[in-house]
Amino acid sequence: MNYSKNLRKAAMAKRVIILLCIATVLGFVVGGLSGYALKTHITAKDGRKGQIHINEQVDTKTLVYGAYDDRCFTEEVSLDWGAGDLDFKPLDCRMPEEEQEFVFYLCSGYNMDFNLVMALIEHESHFDPAAISKTNDYGYMQINIQNHEWLTETLGVTDYTDPYQNIRAGMFVLRKLFERYQDVELVLMAYNMGETGAGRLWDKGVFKTDYTQEILNIQQRFIEQLEGDENG
Structure with missing residues (x-):
């Protein structure tokens, strides 16, 4: 009887130990998944193994500018739309209204802020579609010649000084x-x-530049302009 009781006690102890081990393993797994889900990080394209955490860089007052929808575009967004499909209002700037509307529709398709893209175009080229810089940057959005080949293969763009093709690219x-x-x-x-050049600054803890601030300032000016038009 004592031998039998000892066997039962040993078996029960063994079960308890197994259950505790399982619970511990599950705890680590759940905790690890939760921790991963809560991380916000970026990884540079050019083989950089380090991760830069940007939780501390996010201002809760900042507008959502785009690409928070988990989609990954491997080809161009559909260009099949009609005039007047969306509630478009042009900015008072040097870009023709038809080209602004083209930007607006692409912003809708790609989930990006219209005023931000227009601010970038103003800063890059001052709305000159024929602009070519000394470093071989072309058109409205000053697309560097090093990007032309893959953009041509991906989108079929052939003329980077054509306003519509440049905007698409x-x-x-x-x-x-x-x-x-x-x-x-x-x-x-x-x-x-470029991602490599920006990555060098991120490694040094630099997450904003005069360039980024100037574009955000222009963007805010455009936002206020459209809001003023609505209120007026």
């Missing part, structure tokens, strides 16, 4: 950067100096 680049980084200032830094 530049906004596709912006959308892909938003998919990678989400934070607007990181996106603008990568657009301005």
Whole structure:
């Protein structure tokens, strides 16, 4: 009897130990998944293994500028729309209204802020579609020649000084950067100096530049202009 009781006690102790081990393992798994889900990070495209955490960089008062919808575009958004499909209001600027409307519709398709894209175009080219810089940046959105080949293969764009083709190419680049980084200032830094160049600054703890601030200031001016038109 004592031998039998000892066997039962040993078996029960063994079960308890097994259950405790299982509970511990589950705790680690759940905790690990929760921790991963709560992390907000960016990873640079060019083989950079380090991760830059940007939780502290996000201002709760900042507008959502785009690409928070978990979509990943491998090709261009559909261009099949009709005039008047969306509630478009043009800005008072040097870009023709028809081209502004084209930007507006692409912004809707790519989930990006119209005023932000227009601010970038003003800063990059002052709304000159024929602009070509000394560093071989072309058109409205100043698309560098190094990007022409893959954009031509992906989108079929052939003339980077054509307003509509340039807008298509530049906004596709912006959308892909938003998919990678989400934070607007990181996106603008990568657009301005390339992901490798921006990554060097991120490694030094620099997450905004004069370039990003100037574009955000223009964007705010455009927002106020449209709000003034509505109130007027």
